[in-house]
Amino acid sequence: MKVINCFYLCFILFLACSFASCSNQDNRKAIIGRWRFDSYYTDGALTPQMTEDLKVFNQVTKGLIITFKEGGMMKSEQKGGSEINNSDGVYNILKNGQLALGIDTATILQLDENFLKLSSEGKPNILFRRID
Secondary structure (H helix, E strand, O other): OHHHHHHHHHHHHHHHHHHHHHHHHHHHHHOOEEEEEEEEEOOOOOOHHHHHHHHHHHHHHOOOEEEEOOOOEEEEEOOOOOHHHOEEEEEEEOOOOEEEEOOEEEEEEEEOOOEEEEEOOOOOEEEEEEOO
16 A cells, blocks of 8 residues: 555656646746836835835836847847846746846746746846737
């Protein structure tokens, strides 16, 4: 009986790992393309200062477009934006469902044909919309 239970446990773990691997591969394909910054947002309660900060962050980041290319290369562009928002870089989809952008890492909350939502500890979430 223990052998059968062990077999089922191993089988379930195998399936879980397979799904995680597929999800990781799916994310690598799904992220390819151009994404326009939509907004910083948070699901939690905000103080008046935090609300004002979000307005400023959204205004400063308006017009940012990030292009993710095959092979882990990316390009960010923002007319009139800062140097960091107009640069080439690298990215990687990690096994734990996170997106590594240079030295920053964010959790992928949603990635589909229309939206890319990212979350980072202690920071507001970021929403991008696919533009092609």
